Amino acid sequence: MSASDASHDERDAAVRAALAAQGDNGVTPRHTLFYFYGEGDHDDLNEVARRAGFVTRGQDDMTVLETTIPVDETSFAPVSSMMQSWAAAFQLDYDGWECAVVTN
Template sequence: MVRAALAEQGDSGITPRHTLFYFYGDEDAHGDLCEVARRAGFLTRGQGDMTVLETTMPVDEASFAPVSAMMQTWAAAFQLDYDGWECAVVTN
């Protein structure tokens, strides 16, 4: 849905931009997620039952698919809910 909204505004997703990924769940599981995410180059922030991972990346299908799969894998590994992502619109 996010990529469709970007396309409607003339954004192909190929230009790198600030991108956020959201995780929710048991407060104790977030520390492990943050450690793995930092090692993978993400900035992490959060409080309580929420963690936000931040990076700068393109969000076109080819670039984004492996990152999306990684987010889903991390959510399953740490028993968290991956609630999706967002980014700024960048017209190319």
């Protein structure tokens, strides 16, 4: 299975593992980016995301959503599900997320 075939749960776990390897448990809120691509409805995604409190940017066939949140598994699971739902609703490809490393 290639990385692009991995489920979002597996990909989310891989990001958290990379954070943990740097001493970050994900609990501290931090700047987090979510990436959407494709020829679906970016305008509607932007509208819904802004109403949900995200900063949105992008152009043409790409949208990036930004927010500050914790990324530990319990906190992040509902956000990941929401991103996947938005991708399906607006016929876009949700390519995953990235965040800053935060160690205390």
